[in-house]
Every structure is written in C-alpha cells, then in structure tokens.
Amino acid sequence: MAKGNVSLSVIRRLPRYHRFLRELAEGGVVRISSGDLSKRMGLTASQIRQDLNCFGGFGQQGYGYNVKALYEEISKILGLGISRKTILIGAGNLGRAVTQHMDFSARGFELIGMFDVNPELIGEKIGGVEIYDSSYIAEFCEKHHPTIAILCIPKEAAKELAKVLVSHGIKGFWNFSHYDLAIDYDDIAVENVHLGDSLSILCYRVHELENSDEGAPAEK
Amino acid sequence: MAKGNVSLSVIRRLPRYHRFLRELAEGGVVRISSGDLSKRMGLTASQIRQDLNCFGGFGQQGYGYNVKALYEEISKILGLGISRKTILIGAGNLGRAVTQHMDFSARGFELIGMFDVNPELIGEKIGGVEIYDSSYIAEFCEKHHPTIAILCIPKEAAKELAKVLVSHGIKGFWNFSHYDLAIDYDDIAVENVHLGDSLSILCYRVHELENSDEGAPAEK
C-alpha cells in the first residue's frame, strides 16, 4: 500500500487525520477538499496532499476527498481492525486507568490478560480481564501467544521484562515506563508514552510564555 | 537564558536529556562528553552540542560536561521547580491515575483541587486533594488563582471548558481529552497527550513490521 518508506513525521500525523475525518463523517460531511481540511486542522493543504499521496491517490480533481472513503483508507493504512492479542503488565493505578479509559478493541487490540506482582491485585478482574501473577507471564505467552504488551511498570522492571517478552513473541510495546525501550530492539515496534517528559515540556512552555510576556505587549 | 527562539524539536529533547543526566548523576557519573552521551541516548554528538548551545556553553573543551551542573542547568531551562497552582478536571479513572502516578511537585506543579460532574466522587480526596463539583470551578479559580489545568474530560466538555478556564487565568493546559486545544489559543501553553493517537501509531508500526517481514529474510 505504501509507496516506499514513509517518514515518521507523516505517520505521526495519520491518527490525527483519522480523528478529524471520523468527526467530519459523524457530522454528516460527505466530501472535503485539502484546503478545507487544512483550515480545520491548522496545516497547509499542500502538506495534506503530500501526506496522503505517500499511500495513494485518494482524491479526485475538482471534487476533493470523500470523507468516509478516506477515513476507511486511513484505517487500513494504520492497520486498525486487525485483531492482536494484547497483555498489560503492571495493574497499578495507571495500568487500570488505561485499561478502562481506552477503547482497545476499536483499534484491534484484544486484551487477554493483565499481570502484577502485588498479591492483593491477583485474581481481580478489570473490564472482564483477569489480573495474574507476573511470574506466570512466560507460561501465559506460550499458551496464548499475545503479540502486544502494554508496560505500566517501573523502569528497572521494564528493561529486564522487555527481553523476556520479546523472547516469547511480543512484537509491539506500548511503553509507559520511564525507560526508552526503542534503543535495544529495532525489529520490534515500540511506542513510548513519556508522561513525565510531556509534563516537563508543558512546564517549559509556560515558563517561556511568562518570560516573553515580560515587558513585551500581549501579542494577538 | 535562551539565545533567540529555540525550535520545538530541541525543546522536545530537553526532558530526555534531563532524564539521562539524572540517571547518570544517580549512578555517580561526574563528567560526560557529548560523544559518550550520544551513544547512550542514540543521538549524534553534534546534535547534543547543538541543542545545548541553544541555551549556553555548559561544557568545557577537553573535559566535556559536568553531569550534575548540566542537569541543574536543564532543570532551570525547563522551568522546573517554579511552583504553579494546578487544578485537575475530570476525576475519572484516568484523572485519578494521573494524580497518583505523577510526581507533580517534582516539577513544581502544586495540585490544589480536582473537579468532576459525578456527584459520587465529590468530597472524596485523592492524595490529600479534594474533588469538588465542576460547577464550582469559576469560583475556585477566582479564589485560589491556579495557572495550570489538567484536562481529563471528554472532548465536548473540553472545548467549552477551556474558554472558561482561560478567562479565569489558566495559562497552561495538560490536555488528555481527544481534542486539539492548541488551535484556538496561541498565547496559552498547551501540551496534548493523545493516548488514542499513540496507540494508533503503535498499530501502524506493528502492521508495517509484519508487512516488511513477508518474503524478506529477518534483518539483523
């Protein structure tokens, strides 16, 4: 589907296109031009057309793009809807919240088990999914062959555990631990969610704003 | 402190430098060269020196960088440690998990109140911080003057609420709602955390990996 290698910049914009298109479709919009979409998204029309043409010519001259069709195309490009057995490791506050907050199944992630080292949590069910003892992970993987792991554990544990999980067939990590998983494996997909880094960036930007305000009149 | 305007690419790398330097300092490492750090972080030495020199010359020829001093400098650049009154809106699973999971005070965020529309939650305390009724937000802001808001609410609510919060003095948003806040305000700092987009990107990358595997021998 993709014409050659698509840059990370483009890929990172795809989910946002997908989101806007879904909203447009839900709002009953049938067709949209790159110009119109660019205004809504705060991008240039050129960029939108360039991005989409990495994957194919989905538009029509003089018409624009069919919202629903384009939405479906991007769904396919993203690989949404392909079912993938998923496990979550670390059923603490964050792990449980993520489980309850995200619609995993909408993106094809089928959560089949959660794991924790805390004996108090073991046996509990969150959204119908049982929490098992972490020592059972290897055996569980051999039995059920999950391919995705969500890591909500401290960084010390993550580093060691990642190796074990890879050796048991995990192909993708959604990593919430404060550890950059990507460095060690390049034949494995890793998406890091560094909430701490994100909060630090907010901090910088508020700080920056305060400094630029000093003396300078409010811009608008 | 900053020499002119620093690009977003550089800023987004700062928290990661900060994280690595803290770990090095904790590990007892006193000095480090850009070359050594580049290997650990998977960057080029050139990039590290370029990035740091946006803010000042923190190194010394022939020696490298003093780990602790550089860590402190980046802390200052990021504006960590400046106390900012913070409120959290939406004390559902995600909001409560974020509260318990993040060390807000380490970055100067002082959580002074949480808000929710769910009557069952009102009056409850999470980590010593009380959950109030959302209808009390405006009054609370007038009284306590928070400058940061963490949004853990549905996107419909976020759009409307953001306006209200801005009019009551909020300068920075940590936005977990599925809504791109940045478009409307550019004199306000916004850091969006789109967990759904992040999961979609993981989906794409796993998908891409599977496709590149087909036929091609395993790379390594």
Added chain:
DNA sequence: TAGATTGTTAATCGATTAACAATC
C-alpha cells in the same frame, strides 16, 4: 605540552511549502 572535546560554522539532508499541469 599533547590529547581531548567543546562551540560554532559550513555542508548535507529531509521535510514543508509553493506552483502548476492534469483532469474531474
């Protein structure tokens, strides 16, 4: 001093934007 490593300038690379012929 000699070796190491920075800060900084120049070269390269990649991503974004502009332009426009093709065409619905």
Added chain:
DNA sequence: TAGATTGTTAATCGATTAACAATC
C-alpha cells in the same frame, strides 16, 4: 465548457550532521 481541486514536481526552509579551529 469553466471552475475547482487534485497529484506531483520544483523551490524553500529548517533541522541534522560533519568538520575544525579554539581551548581546556
């Protein structure tokens, strides 16, 4: 047909990398 808008090529812009003189 005329107007609109794409797909795509070329131009620009910005970010990364390389190189090296300065200097600890």
